[in-house]
Amino acid sequence: MSLSEPLTLDPTGSDHHGEHRTLRARGPATRVDVLGVTAWSVSDPALLKKLLTGPDVSKDGRQHWPRFAETVATWPLALWVAAENMFTSYGGDHRRLRRMVAPSFSARRVAALGERVERMVDDLLDALAATPDGQAADLREALCYPLPIRVISDLMGVPETRREGFRELVDNVFSTTLTPEEAAANTVKLYEALDALIVEKREHPGDDMTSLLIAARDEEGDGSALSETELRDTLLLMISAGYETTVNLLDQAITALLTHPEQLAHVREGRATWTDVVEETLRYEPAVKHLPLRFAVRDIPLADGQVINKGDAILPSYAAANRHPDWHGESADSFELTRSAPGPEHLAFGYGAHFCLGAPLARLEGTTALEKFFARFPDAELGVPVTKLRPVPSLITNGHQTLPVVLRPAG
Template identity: 55%
Template sequence: MDQPYAPPYALDATGSDIHAEGAALRARGRAAWVKLPGDVCPVHAWAVTDPVLLKQLLADPRVSKDAARHWPDFADGRITRDWPMLIWVAVRNMFTAYGADHTRLRRLIAPAFTARRTKAMRPRVEAITEALLDDMARVGPDEVVDVRDRFAYQVPIQVICELMGVAESLAPRFRARVNGIFDTTLTAEEAEENGKAMYALLAELAESKRKEPDDDLTSFLIATRDEEHGTALDEQELLDTLLLMISAGHETTVNLLDQALFHLLTRPDQLAHVRAGRATWSDAAEETLRAEPSVPYLPLRYPVEDLDLGDGLVFRRNEPILAAFAAAGRHPSWHGEDADVFDVTRTDKSHLAFGYGTHLCLGMSLARLEAEIALPAFFDRFPQAELAADVPGQEIAKVSSFVSNGHTRLPVRLGRAAH
């Protein structure tokens, strides 16, 4: 895996300051040659920060997500189990599929995320939200509550567990394993052990639904077949699809709610804009997705052939591509010199937080629905809420990951509940 590009920018596995890192990468041009976390099996890639180029590549049929077919280092066994991010590229689901395989897998899953089905989820999302707010309202007004753990996390995990048919007893175990998948500071051994435990859980879920199918997405995925070809998901595709649905289906929305709450609590002027009607709650969610995408970097894509991108920039066939969503969302060429500023009144809040092209996130409407319900409900119930004074905002620790953009906790003094 010798490369002619030196020196590569070593990405911070902890994701301690993704925006400073994004600025450093943008300074290197439209794309920067980087080293991904993991020292035993070093992996280099092009981190694309320019939004125009990134959108072009995300929609380019010459760019694949199938490592087995289009990443020679992986296909030839040079990417070994010593790489802690192996699960991100080795799974077999629509996240890593290409061409006809991707079309088949997406067609099997898409019916579960139609606009009608998403709309039908509204009453349950509202009920879950209200129950969580009722629970927090029992806390004394001067006590500090971890709102990430008790609200930003609980809304999405309860929604996805209901959608997938995950028993309440399994939810905490899934949470621990999903946290491990997004924790890019794990050693290769820790990541491998976490992956084995996750697949054991997924197999347990699938087996329970085979025995007792219900009106949930897991049962749907087991039973559904591609009408055109008469094929269903094979066992590995099923488990990997469940992994995708459960992990991406809640972790990203947790971070969306976490970051939106954090910015509105630490920027009273922005909250005032929404409360006064100068901006909507949807504006707050979209500005959060632009300025603080839940997934700052998304591994990986692969050129099917050498790509000459002009101005001397060439991506060779064995050089993976890393989508740098956080850096792109704050690119001055897209959002001006104030792109680093969180502003709910910003006219153009365009972003790539849900991807682009054929791999556009199927669950984005559900994530938006959850934010549209949870954010106003929280601030209506706790109009005096403030970030705990003894924990300045800038000192709140981030999750240990360069692919997940959230806080380890969000300590909030709720004040007196409105009702």
């Protein structure tokens, strides 16, 4: 295929590593087809960081994407660019919206959640311990899903009766195999569920983020508060991003450790920490592979002579960048907990002004669940060969459909 022709990204994500190698081979930025939308996939970490921190790139398609109106009418991923919250905002609007959410994810608030997260993990592991000897448990279903759902639902005040319904709807947001009609129908149901939550919380407010955001929306009249649409779409962002990414973090970390016992030994023998496990997993198998979309505010000349034209769509390809050999050398494709680079060297939580507010909470959940799981089940092993694990059918989210594990509890 000529480099001038867009590379069509596989909506099922069946061979994402091979696809990411192809992206890197085509240069720092290359044109791709994302379910019918042409965008620039950026897989070079240096270029990606530059674009994500400068004023030349926006997340507001309404302002900066000429194809916005025609695309959102039929594109299966329309919700990723059409929602009105801090995820899809630019400049002053982004700062205003982020300011209203940030206090809920402060270091103090996240640290205060530590004991609750530990209790949740212990309860889930107690239930797993009842698995019959020799029988594989699906850890994605029994641990990776329920922990972040409980945490974000408690934080947001989502009642127990609504949680399972939100899960299915959010899963479909991350799916890239739905038809436009299926995606549109899912969006309608999702907004109906969010509207019902808002009505319930207006009538019965609690000590939760949803109630606080509703109060700010209803009480502040100086123009700095959320609009009704921004309120609903902010809840959408918090609930969806708050659990889907952590599900995949736990899934991929357990998979990596069970298939790299020498790396697990580093932790058990004190040469690496559970924090190292979380950070290397986020680099090696980030929860999100590509994140739609950003838009060029003006023409952006590239070093190789190409130009990202004003109004062009840009697709940050975080997973491809995380394994770029210019960043991590010849070992970029290896899972290694003892990398010498200080601090987290990955883009799994984004970069710049849109860096994920929920990163500290995801890290807390990850380190707590992994440490407790491997202490409780030190001899756990995959229930199927790793080659039999099936990826979630998506070019966005990065996890497995199931994660069967034989537990073998400690005696």
